[in-house]
Amino acid sequence: MTRLRRAGLAPEEGPHAVAAVGPGGLRIVALDGPARAHGLRPGELLGRVRARVGVPLHIHPADPEAEAKALHRLCRWAMRYAPLVAPFGPAESCHGFYIDIEGASHLMGGERALLDDLAMRLARADVPARIALADTPGGAFALARCGAAGSLLVPSGETAAHLMALPVEALRLEREVSTGLRRLGLRRIGDVEALPRSGLARRFGLAPLLRLDQAIGRRPEPLAPLAETRTFSGARGFLDPIGRQEDVVAASRSLMDEIAPRLERAGLGACALRLTLHRVDGAMRALEIGLSRPERSPERIAALVSLRLERLGAGLDAGFGFETVELTVTSAETMSPRQGTLGGSGSGERIASLADTLAQRIGRRLVRLAPQDSHVPERAEGIVPWIAPARPYPADLPARPLVLFAKSEAARDVFATAPDGPPHRFRWRAREYRVARAEGPERIAPEWWRESGEPRDYYRIECEAGQRLWLYRDGPHGQERPATWYVHGMFP
Amino acid sequence: MVQEPMRQPQEATVPDRLARLRLELSTGEATALPVMPLGLTAVDSHLPGGGLVLGPPHEVTPADPCDGTAALAFALALCARRLSGVPGEALIAAAPGHPLPYGHGLADLGLDPRRLLLLEAAGDREVFRALEAALHAGCLAALIGLVGEGLPLKAGRRLQLAAEGAAPPLLIILRPAGPGPPNGAATRWSISSAPAAVDRFGGLHAPRWRARLERCRNGRGGSWLLEWDSAAHRLHLPERLADDAAAAGRACS
Numbered sequence: 001m002t003r004l005r006r007a008g009l010a011p012e013e014g015p016h017a018v019a020a021v022g023p024g025g026l027r028i029v030a031l032d033g034p035a036r037a038h039g040l041r042p043g044e045l046l047g048r049v050r051a052r053v054g055v056p057l058h059i060h061p062a063d064p065e066a067e068a069k070a071l072h073r074l075c076r077w078a079m080r081y082a083p084l085v086a087p088f089g090p091a092e093s094c095h096g097f098y099i100d101i102e103g104a105s106h107l108m109g110g111e112r113a114l115l116d117d118l119a120m121r122l123a124r125a126d127v128p129a130r131i132a133l134a135d136t137p138g139g140a141f142a143l144a145r146c147g148a149a150g151s152l153l154v155p156s157g158e159t160a161a162h163l164m165a166l167p168v169e170a171l172r173l174e175r176e177v178s179t180g181l182r183r184l185g186l187r188r189i190g191d192v193e194a195l196p197r198s199g200l201a202r203r204f205g206l207a208p209l210l211r212l213d214q215a216i217g218r219r220p221e222p223l224a225p226l227a228e229t230r231t232f233s234g235a236r237g238f239l240d241p242i243g244r245q246e247d248v249v250a251a252s253r254s255l256m257d258e259i260a261p262r263l264e265r266a267g268l269g270a271c272a273l274r275l276t277l278h279r280v281d282g283a284m285r286a287l288e289i290g291l292s293r294p295e296r297s298p299e300r301i302a303a304l305v306s307l308r309l310e311r312l313g314a315g316l317d318a319g320f321g322f323e324t325v326e327l328t329v330t331s332a333e334t335m336s337p338r339q340g341t342l343g344g345s346g347s348g349e350r351i352a353s354l355a356d357t358l359a360q361r362i363g364r365r366l367v368r369l370a371p372q373d374s375h376v377p378e379r380a381e382g383i384v385p386w387i388a389p390a391r392p393y394p395a396d397l398p399a400r401p402l403v404l405f406a407k408s409e410a411a412r413d414v415f416a417t418a419p420d421g422p423p424h425r426f427r428w429r430a431r432e433y434r435v436a437r438a439e440g441p442e443r444i445a446p447e448w449w450r451e452s453g454e455p456r457d458y459y460r461i462e463c464e465a466g467q468r469l470w471l472y473r474d475g476p477h478g479q480e481r482p483a484t485w486y487v488h489g490m491f492p
Numbered sequence: 493m494v495q496e497p498m499r500q501p502q503e504a505t506v507p508d509r510l511a512r513l514r515l516e517l518s519t520g521e522a523t524a525l526p527v528m529p530l531g532l533t534a535v536d537s538h539l540p541g542g543g544l545v546l547g548p549p550h551e552v553t554p555a556d557p558c559d560g561t562a563a564l565a566f567a568l569a570l571c572a573r574r575l576s577g578v579p580g581e582a583l584i585a586a587a588p589g590h591p592l593p594y595g596h597g598l599a600d601l602g603l604d605p606r607r608l609l610l611l612e613a614a615g616d617r618e619v620f621r622a623l624e625a626a627l628h629a630g631c632l633a634a635l636i637g638l639v640g641e642g643l644p645l646k647a648g649r650r651l652q653l654a655a656e657g658a659a660p661p662l663l664i665i666l667r668p669a670g671p672g673p674p675n676g677a678a679t680r681w682s683i684s685s686a687p688a689a690v691d692r693f694g695g696l697h698a699p700r701w702r703a704r705l706e707r708c709r710n711g712r713g714g715s716w717l718l719e720w721d722s723a724a725h726r727l728h729l730p731e732r733l734a735d736d737a738a739a740a741g742r743a744c745s
Contacts, residue, residue, distance in 0.1 A: 347579075347580060347581075347631055350629055350630070350631035351581065351609070351629075351631050351632075353629065354625060354626060354629040354631060354632075357625050357629070358611065358622055358625055361621060361622075361625060362613065362614075362618045362621055362622060364611055364612065364613055364614075364618065364622070365611075366583075366609050366610070366611055367609070367610050367611070367612070368605070368606070368608060368609055368610060369592075369593075369595035369605045369608060369610065370595075371595060371596070377594075377596075380596060381594060381595050381596060383610070386609050390606035391606075392606065393595055393596060393598075393599065393605055393606075394596075395599070397596055399597075399600065400594060400596035400597040400599075400600075401561075401594055401597045402561055402564065402565055402568070402593055402594060402597040402598070402600070402601070403560075403561050403564065403591040403592075403593065403594060403597070404591075404594035404597070405591070429558070431558065436687065437688075437691070437694060437695065437696055439695050439696050460696055462687070462688060462696055464687065465558075465685060465687070466562075466684070466685035466686040466687045466688065466699075466700065467558055467559070467561075467562075467685045468561075468685070468696065468699060489594065489597070490560075490561035491561070491597070491600075491699065492561055492562060492564075492565030492569075492600070492601065492699050492701075492720065
């Protein structure tokens, strides 16, 4: 529902509901406030609901993919509090996330301050949320789902005591199990806890015991965190949001100052970096910075960040400023310590630094030409990154043009005296050419292992004005099939 | 009373400064900058300093739309000449619409494709920015920019400033157009294909280009018929027409 509202898809007043295909037809999966007020509940059949509710109901189709994406975005945002954020899995019906704030809460001024900040920001972003902090993920989930409204903080060691009064549904059990427990009169978690374990396991399997142990903390529960391995990264928060380009560059430089020794210890250099800028209003801007060679010099990185920001210019919408700047090494490669000390004295390293500058300043890659294994002219050459090892060109090839057109252009009104000879005059690019001299033909057959094609007869011709062209006749020709000519390139 | 001591030193320095400026002018800026000779006595003796001045950009334009390849070949021939003398690589930054050279055809110009770096830019502005960055980096032996519109004065000045010190030769290849307003370029060459000499066997002989020096800072214009020797990889004046071309060069100036 929140996703729809934030995307502006549910603008009108009145009850809205999200429906998806379920057993027995379309069933409601999510509701908004007015719909709840009409007595609707998730899981009801849409047809019955329509008949019961007097007012028109706005139905939206469920889009699990978009919901997963929205949750992913929210989790990414929540990484501002702690690096370990795990979205809910299917057991928790995928509508929330865990944050492991152990060792991170002091950065926000304590657990209570962190919870308040999280609640305040979510409320400001119009995301309704129930927040709970407990010793275990299961405990926190139970308290958030079934505990008191608002943000709930359970002091360390008291989670088990708080859980006992909650209904069994809070244990993340399957529907049949929880209804079964209820039928036996076990409504609270405390009731289940009081029973002998062996009987419970015989009756309901191991699931309730496992969930109970995880919630109370008798058994560990590993989370599946969202993040990639962010071993080399740093973040800096600002009390006063920053907006100027120089400040962002200075922040990246000091972050790289922190990261560089760690990289050096690991014998690595950064090949790609991501600079994430968190704006005050919650928007996020990620800038990717690629390097042609492993690099860990803070000055060099700062220079590239500066060039990248320069290229963005006004495109970097600082708004009211950025409050957090995060620098992450997204790709690292081994880098020998000698490279760093040389510091760009070799020609190759200076070209590497030029290539990086160009990539950041105008966003273009430096390339070079490389021969390919093919005898068909248009396939005999490719473009490779400049850093690729240069391959030598074959030296035994007959004369080739200086400029080869990517697509050969048809020559029209061709007049040839001999049927198998070069043309005498022709029209190309709205201009008439008269041939003064010609050399050829050079027959180039198509590659039989590819598509079928006709062999081409290439001629080098010189026009009366002095231009030299590379023409070819496509395929065989005869009485019923006149020869077709194409211009494929130009000689100096 | 207060102004007196301030004015005195100023007046004393004015003649000195004038004398210094006159001295600077008489020595000439052309001799101060290094040059790259073309290897043709007739052309080099015509150019101030004895070659293409290194630092400011040089414009090369085809005389006709169908002479684009000749202009590119002329620039690449100069580039090959430079690369044969110094180590390092050359950069070609091209705006869209300009064909890039074909590696298999570069051997005729004596250029090793492995020493060529390419950059496909989205427009003239990007080409100039790339050339500027390359000049600042100072790690390339030659620079060629292929642009669509032309060289504006601002870009020309920026390039010249970026090339302070030991600079590689910088050639800008333009679309065919008449000489525009001054733009900081040292020379402007207009290149067109010319009919080659008749081979004994009726084949294609060495290609010839008509090179017109349309503009030359501190020098005169000229026109020469050049022939490319693809075996020795050098330009030369065709023997029989050498005298005529020199005469034509004199007549044009």
